[in-house]
Amino acid sequence: MTDRSPLAPASFPELPPIDGVALRVARARYKAWDRCDLTYAELAEGTAVAGVLTQSRCPSPEVEWCRAALTLGKARALVVNAGNSNAFTGNRGRAAVEAIAARTAQHLGCDPSDVFVASTGVIGVPLPIDKAEAGLDAAFAAEPCDWEAAAATIMTTDTFAKAAVTHAVVGGKTVSLVGIIKGSGMVAPDMATMLGFVFTDAAVAPELLQQMLSAANRRSFSSITVDSDTSTSDTVLAFATGTAGNEPLASMDDAGADAFHSALSDLCLQLAHLVVRDGEGATKFIRIDVEGAESDRSAHRIAMSIANSPLVKTAIAGEDANWGRVVMAVGKAGEPAERDRLAIRFGATQVARDGLALAGYDEAPVAAHLKGKEIEIGVDLGLGEGRATVWTCDLTHGYISINADYRS
Amino acid sequence: MTDRSPLAPASFPELPPIDGVALRVARARYKAWDRCDLTYAELAEGTAVAGVLTQSRCPSPEVEWCRAALTLGKARALVVNAGNSNAFTGNRGRAAVEAIAARTAQHLGCDPSDVFVASTGVIGVPLPIDKAEAGLDAAFAAEPCDWEAAAATIMTTDTFAKAAVTHAVVGGKTVSLVGIIKGSGMVAPDMATMLGFVFTDAAVAPELLQQMLSAANRRSFSSITVDSDTSTSDTVLAFATGTAGNEPLASMDDAGADAFHSALSDLCLQLAHLVVRDGEGATKFIRIDVEGAESDRSAHRIAMSIANSPLVKTAIAGEDANWGRVVMAVGKAGEPAERDRLAIRFGATQVARDGLALAGYDEAPVAAHLKGKEIEIGVDLGLGEGRATVWTCDLTHGYISINADYRS
Structure with a gap:
């Protein structure tokens, strides 16, 4: 039995009976x-x-x-x-x-x-x-x-x-x-x-x-x-x-x-x-907000491309502000995106805008944000009004241990 | 520097100069x-x-x-x-x-x-x-x-x-x-x-x-x-x-x-x-053959769905003949597939046919195959003539170590 997830709530909630x-x-x-x-x-x-x-x-x-x-x-x-x-x-x-x-x-x-x-x-x-x-x-x-x-x-x-x-x-x-x-x-x-x-x-x-x-x-x-x-x-x-x-x-x-x-x-x-x-091996709860996409559907696909990227998920596990991997995941989604309009933030800190790293970007607040258990990544495509939010967790040694050792 | 991949060739090949x-x-x-x-x-x-x-x-x-x-x-x-x-x-x-x-x-x-x-x-x-x-x-x-x-x-x-x-x-x-x-x-x-x-x-x-x-x-x-x-x-x-x-x-x-x-x-x-x-952390070289699909394109998508599945890749890393995860990966590909026509093999051993595990299926030869470095997974969809082959590697702790620790 694996230990209780570090992201679990403190206790089981109080619940009323449902008549019937x-x-x-x-x-x-x-x-x-x-x-x-x-x-x-x-x-x-x-x-x-x-x-x-x-x-x-x-x-x-x-x-x-x-x-x-x-x-x-x-x-x-x-x-x-x-x-x-x-x-x-x-x-x-x-x-x-x-x-x-x-x-x-x-x-x-x-x-x-x-x-x-x-x-x-x-x-x-x-x-x-x-x-x-x-x-x-x-x-x-x-x-x-x-x-x-x-x-x-x-x-x-x-x-x-x-x-x-x-x-x-x-x-x-x-x-x-x-x-x-x-x-x-x-x-x-x-x-x-x-x-x-x-x-x-x-x-x-x-x-x-x-x-x-x-x-x-x-x-x-x-x-x-x-x-x-x-x-x-x-x-x-x-x-x-x-x-x-x-x-x-x-x-x-x-x-x-x-x-x-x-x-x-x-x-x-x-x-x-x-x-x-309770994601297998999870140590970080990650919220991904995509806005400025051509449509909500397009925003959802881009958000899921980021959320499913092993390289993004391992970077978060390693508390590494590797926003280049977010660019990669946007690029591979196959949805409309223009490199030179893309903006990216971690937590409340803007790290890139208009296709390049922000001038004078200070990694300290981002590093502090990444040390927490609740991570936010924001992407603005600068193209339209489409938006979506998805949630995922990081990819850790725990996931490998659980799934490479689990016997059918 | 990571150690030389266990799947690397023994030596660099002899190569002729190319004039020009x-x-x-x-x-x-x-x-x-x-x-x-x-x-x-x-x-x-x-x-x-x-x-x-x-x-x-x-x-x-x-x-x-x-x-x-x-x-x-x-x-x-x-x-x-x-x-x-x-x-x-x-x-x-x-x-x-x-x-x-x-x-x-x-x-x-x-x-x-x-x-x-x-x-x-x-x-x-x-x-x-x-x-x-x-x-x-x-x-x-x-x-x-x-x-x-x-x-x-x-x-x-x-x-x-x-x-x-x-x-x-x-x-x-x-x-x-x-x-x-x-x-x-x-x-x-x-x-x-x-x-x-x-x-x-x-x-x-x-x-x-x-x-x-x-x-x-x-x-x-x-x-x-x-x-x-x-x-x-x-x-x-x-x-x-x-x-x-x-x-x-x-x-x-x-x-x-x-x-x-x-x-x-x-x-x-x-x-x-x-x-x-040389896949990051790879310990197994995996060949995936899909046949019987409705088209070559459909076969390719199904093969890539298997090759990209973290659960299939961790099962191979764990030398676990977990063919149910292959079924899962076929099912999620979104391509035409009929559960009750599906056949799956590991190496030369058929493990499932017509939508269920083979009667009297002996796991021993599959377990032996999975202990090797060269793994083959075969899927026959039983629908048409489409076929494709793709190659991937397993997903291991090595991948996590390389990518969660790699600093940008």
Whole structure:
């Protein structure tokens, strides 16, 4: 077990229960470990669901199952397996997902398509159906648990349990949103990151929930990267139990929709940042702001090119104000850029402008900034109004140790 | 200075002189080091030139200079500076290139546009004109040197001097091709890699030389990657002095054109492989073959996605047969792929087929293969006839040490 990330929050947050969500965990023993690795969330009847799933061309059967079930917009349960992603396992993998959905549906008396399943861990080993079924039965019989136990149970190589909370006032009712998430490597989600689950007691129509989640995803899960690698299992699901008693939100024009959307976006961003803070081997949390690009999309691509550059990430690890590597990463992005208009800053200190180092540039404040744990890189392309912000972490010996020694 | 790469050839190759090429080196002292860092190649009158240059949107002034000069197709000299790339240095950088070309042109009595200039090293520091001019004068006065001295003088973080030779028979004359190259990090050339120079005594029209070099580049320099980062200075130039006395080649239909093209392609591939063998921190030379893709272009993108995946590269470093990471890298490439048709091999051993691990798959021969220094990964997508081969190296603690400690 790796030490807790130096970028982790001091403690697990205080989280309220969400009415209509009952959490239970159990030991399915998908690996040779003595810890809970199966999470079961029972959801009130009438719960709406939305989701964003990996864009990988080789997705897990869980992702395919969720993609199909999401079209119906309703959920009664979520089952999460840790230690085995069940990806690239052919028919046997599909059979395992179907068995989990069937057993849960039988337990609840609902349709199998009301059961959402996500798995994370090693690729290529079919999820053992007998262990899953025994684990489920144990979970059905278990006492309900708290958020921290659930957040810890979905972890794999994560070094700390991750969760966040936000609130919104919708039609006079205060609603709560709680999210749990796991992920630390293979993080460059194309639509979503690893496994993340959001629960709210608000009443929201599934189509609107989907619209809001997709928008929130673009500026959160799709704006982070640890190592440029995209998982076959990336899944973010949002469940709205509707137990808060608010007039159901069905359109962005409804009273309270803006507030809820804002709270959901804030929650997703908090969760995404927690994943970066647990990036494998990370010692620095890096924010990259790109402005002056030809479009927001172009700014995002340039920001991700910087965030994924091994040379930028190792320079930050080495606390080296090597802004030339930022120029390199802008140049390779393939997006419109003009060398002689480019400006770069580290923290609050401008280091280059109009295509060359600033006259009389003093490296001292930059060196001081780089010694901290929270690093900011700003790039102004001087071309237009496009802007984007992404977050990443540094690339260290810790990443190599974790991934060159991890046995499948 | 880092130790010589464990993947380096046993010794520097035996290389013939190329008639019409005179090499000299000198100490310009671009950095605080006591070694030659300026290379000057004088070329016979009538030398044809072709080149491929970085696709970076933030190229060095040297790249812009060469791009303009290449349109004329003729060369009398090459000047290479090591220790300072002169990139992102504004007008002062451009002035340095112009000064070098002017002084060399004056020395030779030729046009400045006949002088090709390339620089490699730190980004953002203008190349000091006084040092360049003093270095040039010293080079003009120096005794001619051999290929090994020139190949060593263009090095920066390279751990060994790199060169290769091939021959071809053109119209009854045997012609020679010699190349030198440098590069070890910031290697994911989009058109060319770092700095590479090919010299031949063959007579070849510049348009045909360009056509052949561009084709050779696609399967050599554009098919390697060390760290996915693309330099602002990538330059490959080919010079044909025409002193061999062959009937000048002007078209691919000319006798001997195929033989010359083949020799040039072989030389470029040898040079490209040497760069991978000196990849920063590399301990394994990795060949990735992708077949069965919808097109060659699609195969190339999938192969590069595998070659650039930190998780694949760290798995190889750890000698871990983690083929699930190869699936992940195929899936994230965004190219057509069907999980249930995918087949993967390590070395000669098939590990997965039709979307799942091979029944009775024995890991022993794969583990033995991964203990070697030459690793092969094969992927068959089962979709079409597209194929591509790319080369990379593993990602190790050595890469982090070199790049997190390297001071700009």
